[in-house]
Amino acid sequence: MSLRASFASTIAFMLLPLAAQAAGISYSKDIQPIFTDKCVACHACYDSPCQLNLSAAEGAQRGANKLPVYDASRTKAQEPTRLFLDAHGADAWRRKGFWSVLDGRGNQAALMARMIDLGHSHPLVPNAKIADGLDLSINRRNQCPTPESIDDFVEQNPRSGMPFAVTGLSDKQYATLKAWLAQGAPVDEQPMQPSAAEARQVTDWENFLNQRGARETLVSRWLYEHLFLAHLYFSENGTPGHFFQVVRSRTPSGLPIDPVAARRANEDPGTEFYYRLWPIQGVIVHKTHITYPLSSAKLAHVRELFFSGNWQADKVPGYGPKHRANPFETFAAIPAQARYQFMLDNAEYFVRTFIRGPVCRGQIATDVIRDNFWTLFQDPRHDLYLTDPVFREKATPLLALPGLIDDMGQMLLQWTTYRDKRNEYEKLRLIAYQGAPVPTWADIWRGNDNALLSVFRQYDSASVRKGLIGGVPQTIWWMDYPLLERTYYGLVANFDVFGNVSHQAQTRLYFDLIRNGAEQNFLRLMPVAARGPLLDDWYQNSGKLKMWMDYQNLDYGMPTGLDLPAVGAKNAFASQLLTRYASLNARPDPINLCRNGGCYRSGVVRPLQDAEQAFSRLVSRPAAGLKVIEQFPEATMLRVELADGKREIYTVLRNRAHSNVAFMLGESLRYQPGLDTLTIYPGVLSSYPNFMFDLKAGEAEDFVAALEKVQVQADFDKVVERWGIRRSNPQFWFYFHDLDAYLRETEPAEAGILDMNRYENL
Template identity: 75%
Template sequence: MLSRVFVVLSLPFMLLMTPVQAVEVSYSRDIQPILTQKCVACHACYDAPCQLNLGSGEGASRGASKLPVYDGGRTQAQATTRLYFDAQGEAAWRRKGFNSVLDAQGGQAALMARMLELGRANPPVPNAKLPADLDISINRQNQCPLPGEFDAYAKKFAHAGMPFAVAGLSDQEYQTLQRWLAQGAPVDEQVLTPSLAEAEQIADWEALLNAPGARETLVGRWLFEHLFLAHLYFEGGEAGHFFQLVRSRTPSGQPIDPIATRRPNEDPGSQFYYRLWPIQGVIVHKTHITYPLSAGKLARVKQLFFAGDWHADKVPGYGAQRRANPFETFAAIPAQARYQFMLDNAEYFVRTFIRGPVCRGQIATDVIRDNFWTLFQDPQHDLYITDAAYREQATPLLAMPGQFDEIGDLFGLWHAYRDKRNDYEALRMDAYAEAPAPSWSHIWSDNDNALLSIFRQFDSASVRKGLVGEIPQTIWWLDFPLLERTYYQLVVNFDVFGNVSHQAQTRLYFDLIRNGAEVNFLRLMPADSRVALLGDWYQNSGKLKMWLDYQSIDDDSPTALQLPVEQPKQAFAEALLQRYGDLNARPDPINRCRAGQCYRPNLVPAQQDAEQALSRLASRPAAGLKVIEQLPEATLLRVELPEGKREVYSLLRNRAHSNVAFMIGEERRYQPGLDTLTVYPGVLSSYPNFMFNLKAAEVPGFVAALEQARDAAAFDKVVERWGIRRSNPQFWHYFHDLAAYIHDTEPVEAGVLDMNRYQNL
């Protein structure tokens, strides 16, 4: 430590230090707040540039790596590098190839100090576009220079200092960080510990999860595999306290020693315990998938899983077959209990696979439409739940690929699992053809998780309770096998560090699951309308995919819903909105304005006028609203209201496609003239692409300007007047106010947003 301080003190800029500046800087008090404000928006989670995670002292000490986590083309799976799990302590991370950004080396200041100095020397021009040759896309090639490579990096990338391509640090922030680095960058991270009320509930949950007995062990394993990704929080717990469920070598009451397996359903060894571990560091929205725990929830779990008379003779082992088919692995647990547990918090499970680690990058998300609604099949009308003979036939056919990643076997594995899935679909179609025709009672509607809206923003996606936006082109109707397979394929079994074969198998099979959810919805439509609806979803090359890979649909069996053959989906959606209005998260008159009053009730007049104007942008095709061609996927509008208040609206671009049935070639299936916008109050993306700030009285003028902007030059004028560019001196104030808005409106969901996708408009 002394030698590091001596080396840094020899730098010229340190010669001007005053006695006040020499005061020891505290990491937890002084440094982490600066990193949270100016760095975490890019440097968090797996997609942090150079894997430099600055959300905690552990991440800052770990440093950086040249090896990216997200690499869709690697031929070999790479070693996992999960913070807190795969290594503990600076020395262990050095052995894994991470390089310090805090240590002074070779007579030079720390890499972080030099990066900050480079950013300071080349700030962006206030309120101007960034240089056109500065690549800020998430697919850019990060350089990740080592200390000895920095001089060459600085010459070649003069505008790539830190913070990267954005309004920089204040004078005080810069000086504080440089003083801390000069002092040797000591880290005094404060560890989050449970409150007394939380500790009592933790003890109750750990007792349940670690209870002895074969069926108790089996239930504990199933619950772990379904909650390992959650940010758990307790009723009556402390604000900002979240926990994750882990497997530990140590029992309750002792410090947690986590067992780091590649997947949560791999063998943890002979002796382990389920533990609830406090989540350390800054909460970031993109990974913040919350799940509530309480005494009532604990009682619900006991009632679901242990009230019935069922037995488990033994606990299954671990292995590829167990991972491939959880329906076999957990067959002893009543299917009703498993499905109902997932339905109770259906939004959580859908968020895990829509917002989880698989959904980073366009090739992962182009398997879904840009906007659609999701419904669930009622357990009492799910044959996998109610018909034991059918369940026994179906279970072996529900295995999923991705357990073996030899590239040479990719197509053989894919065809084998595709054929199994299609055999299952044929079995399912025949079974449901003999079952009572589906009616409204077949659609689950027990709580406000029953209706969900999903939006894709090109290379990310989001979920919202309720039916948001105009009636979409497609609707999913998930039953237990569809929901559970989606969760296992995209969450439990997905390896973000895996190779191209594993990732391709995951993507290809999910295409079949999506098709299954769409085809299941068709059972609600009049039989004579199904072929036409399916043809609309799978246009052009989609017809080839239907012939190659999909099972044929049932276009004979009736539905009990009284729907017209002409536009039945429209009629169904209208009836759904009316029948289940109490389950809808909140009304959506902006996008579904039916009587000329296109704003929510009980708003102040200024906000009513603003929403009335914004409704002119909603649900219009790009062929008539040309500005859509200029807008990114997720634009945030910050509207300043009277008396110092503000409202935030998400302006989401819904890209239209002839079909979403192929891994590549999305641009050839794109139908830009059919793009639309969804306008909705709230922050509906973890990754804002751009932001406008305007007063409520300006909204009609803003909307009129967008309506008249028919080319890039006209749109640039809108940006110049109301846009918040990365170079705006107040950028961070406005950007973090989006997270503050979430904290004000949905405090449990609050977290730092990601700016890696913020565009240079």
């Protein structure tokens, strides 16, 4: 259709009476696609402004609420408001304080209509920077107008219409939404149903999880507590885009699911229940899309893993605070080898749950980790918690986790009690390992491509990917089973996103100890003479005070079995790791780990090789010598177009440097901006793009040269003017959703709508 014909069609549609327009409007075919195109990028999940979730009809009908989910200052836990779980239907949500955005009142149009009217009547200046006066930060105070306050809001905030501070709805989208709202916002949404092949596999897994007997019940409970956050999919005969979550239901297989809405996955359900695989409804968004594959081979492996031995369980523990605080005691009957191996088999999933899950949102939540580090795992054959029953028996009572008692008056006592238990465990562990053989390369697990992971923090969010990505990081984690399991229970199973400041502070402080434990475990691989200097580098200035106050002393006695030099030991280790584990490295990285001058992937076309060679000039250089780094946001996307119409996407991550990450507050005091660096890697490495550049492959050299010349803001502004995709770009949504399209093409199981709440106004 020509542009003129398309315009005429839109005008004709808009001139139709609203009732006539709405008569043919389908929510599922017409309305949800508009929400998905222009609204879900902001309005989804817990950080949706005013809790307005437009990823499904249930969210649109639920409406808005002024209480934020992410609140690090509340002194009392908040009532959960999880979509599809904590209430059902508009009336139930009204009783929980939500108000409608779809219903009009008398002659007053619906809130959504008023907000899109406001946005449509105040379009942005194309390609211009958003004018001062609009707070675009993720931590902005959302005003959340109600039907009673909408008139005042419109008068006082003329530029706050929807979509907020970004290129808006097309005329046709606007007219369709207005017509639908005028008709009363009818919904015809049909829930996703599994295919016949999926239904058979659902039955197999539900039958397995609902076996009776103490052993079987205990294993199913452990599996549920480790998979409740997963978006499960069937890698054999599964329908693309179909995902499931395991829930506890009051109804058995074959009947409609009636989920138990417990606050945490390991809380008492209060009723008889069955484990069920519930189809996930609504639009998949990348930030919550933590996938886990199921198959017949996986089911057979799990059966073998947990039930091949002759271990016994005479009873199933309860759900009291003691059992929830210490999963090592609760599930002690299940062989520790089986538990750890299950987690190692899909280690990326488990690290994702606490690096990208609900716990990891907000600067105070993420400043416990470095901006980039690698994660390795201790081989089960050399993990003393698994192999030494005497050590395991002594260690288990010391591995309990804080945070379940959130009384504000007990916060300090709770923290010091659990910190002291942890340090007592570390002393016990130190002695045990001093009596074990020295660590060698065989101690580092290499079972599959989950063995090597890269973690990146983007200030108030974080991400993890398989493979060794980026330059050699400042720190490396080496996790054993007690470290991995405690991290999971502390940050996932026991974490309550609706909890109060006491719960959140205890969780954050204990994770600080976990990080330190993983770092110090890695130092066991280093020569004795190298350990002190490395630790001093990681814990500079105030970090030394934290070492004295809260951390266990470093092991300076046990030598390493790795042949590494005392000077440059970590870099030598990284070099050998890249060589020895090359077959398991899911994402080789010649751009950031350049060898022999060829800083590009050999398997891509020559124009992309030339572009990657140019990009490599920007990586592994400190901001003190490359001033443009000061201008870069946390996660920037580069869209590189080829002559044949194809394109490649690269992510530019800004790695901020700190003297230490040992404290919950005062991060700016420990920031070392002159040491910031960039990582550039093909693919989408963040759920939260902060900005985007679009360039031809042949322009890569000019683009890099322009960045290298940047000294001040005005210089960077010129780069943005030439190649940047601003929020006001008329084609903004095409470019933004092309990132989603790229994910569907390259990693279809991982694809989901990205979040634009952090897209900056450059």
